[in-house]
Amino acid sequence: MSFRRGWIALFLFSLSMINYMDRIALSIAAKPIASEFKLTAVGMGYLFSSFIWSYALFLLPMGVLIDRFGTKRMAGVGIFVWSAATALTGVASSFFGLMAARLVMGAGESTSNPVGAKVIRQWIPANERGMVTSMFNSGSYAGPAICSVMLGSLIALFGWRISFVVAGATGFVWLAAWLMFFDAPERVRWLKNDERDRIVRERDSKPASTADAVPESSGLLSLLRTPTLWGLAITQGCNVYTQYLFLTWLPSYLQTSRHLSITHTGLFSAVPYAAAVVLCILVGRLSDQYLKKSGVGTGRRRNAVALAMLTGAAILAVPFTSNLIGLLLVFSITLTGIASTTSLNFALLNDLLPNSRDVAKAMAFVVVGGNIFGMLAPIATGYVINATGSYDWAFGIAGILLLVGATVVLTMTRSPMSVNRSASTTRVAV
Structure with missing residues (x-):
């Protein structure tokens, strides 16, 4: 991106990358941790899932707080908490210590996706939204790609504990840069006036059916009355199940079923994650091109969502x-x-949501939907492995859910999330 708002895309990419580095650190270290604490596949499934419990619990409150207090402050609090918890995982001396650290980490990470959606709405013109959202999300695949290689090597050389300290420390570097450079586009001094004007003018394109109405902010309960929000949340859930299957169990699968070492597991895992980073950004760019003539407010991005889910199957x-x-x-x-x-x-949510003041709370609800499914994936997989001695049905369940999600997004997201309310004054929060 040749514009200075490209730095915002880089901030979001690296935020998501660090987030997922910290999440996958446990999966990379799963074999030595299971051995040290004498954990079964079911026990590891609960440990893998534990951070999602607090993550899902805090998402909606964090969405409301982000809409209220702004992205700069809440992103800073979130990454401080989860980075400290990740580092402290390395000193845990019991299974319950590991669980406690993961629960705190999950609470901190609940700020990430609502912050990302809100920042994109504040900073990015609507016709670039697909690509920048893809850049933000692709960080969640760059993190595992880098982490698989880096932490796999650290564990092989120095043991599993040091890997969590290194992963946690990375977040504090990001936090320092964020506090120094980020603010709303209306306030930052490093943005040129013509670019600032374009951002403010083009960031709030309205859905087609509300093009002649003034978009007004809605409370969460009002948004929940729209079937579109539920459709987006269910679609997210069907997708995230597979994401967490990979994030938590892929290293163990490669080590136990394909007989790879920890180091080779890291190298093997990095390749598909790295491919996903590049191709995801390309798909986001293509979706923006696809909507160039019809406009983002038509909701036609749902067709691209369905096609992506069929690919994932x-x-x-x-x-x-x-x-x-x-x-x-x-x-x-x-x-x-x-x-x-x-x-x-995520881009479709922004396409179909008229008012930017509702973005964080709406995104939080969609991510909650995703993580209800996500928290089940590690546990269900543990039981499937215990019952069958194989991963085959674990992959089968994930594929079926992706097919269900493709059907849901095509049928339940056909209208914008518009709620009529009395006009209210707005203010910029960052």
Whole structure:
């Protein structure tokens, strides 16, 4: 991006990248942790899932607080809390210590997605929203790609505890840069006036059916009356189930079923995650081009969401793939599909939401929907492995949910989230 708002895209990409580095650190270290604390597959499933419990619990309150107090302050609080909790995971001396650190980490991370959506709405013209949302979301795949290699090597050399300290410390570097440079486009001094004017003029394109109305802010309860918001949340859930299956169990699957070492697991995992980063951004750009003539307010981005979910359903081929090169290809296609689904679904939410003051709370609800499914994925997978001695049905369940999600997004997101309320004054919060 040749404009200075590109720095905002970089901030969001790196925020998401650090977020997911901290999430996957436990998965990379799963084998030595399970050995040290004598945990079964079911026990590891609950440990993998634990951070999502507090994450989902805090999402809606954080969405409201972000809309109230702004992105700069709340993003800073969030990354401070989750980075400290990640670092402290490395000194845990019991299973319950690990659980406590993961629960605190999840609470801190609940700020990330609502902050990202709000910042995109504040800073990015509507016709660039798909690509920048894809850049933000692709950070969640760059994090595991980098972390798989870096932390895998650290664990092999120095043990699992140091990996959490390194992952946590990275967040404090980001926090310092954020506090020094970020603010609303109306306030930052490093933005040129013509670019500032364009951002403010073009960031609030309205859905087609409300083009002649003044968009007004709605409370969460009012938004919940719109089937579109529920459709977006269910779609997100069907997608996130697969994301967390990969995020929590992929290293263990490669080590136990494909007999790879921790170091080779990291290298193998990094390839499909890295492919998803590049292809996800490309898909986001293509979705912006697809909507260039009709406009984002038509909601036609739902077609791209459905196509991405059908692509992700390639995961159904995993049980029938014995060759490691073929498996790498299937994982790359699947991760590209689910990465693109998340970014496109987030962009679709912004497309169909008239007022920017509702973005964080609406995004929080959609992410809650996703993480209800997400918290089930590690636990359900643990039980499936225990019951069958295989990962086959774990991949099968994920593929079926992606097909369901494609149907939901095509049928439940066909109108904007517009609620008539009396006009209210607005103020800029960052």
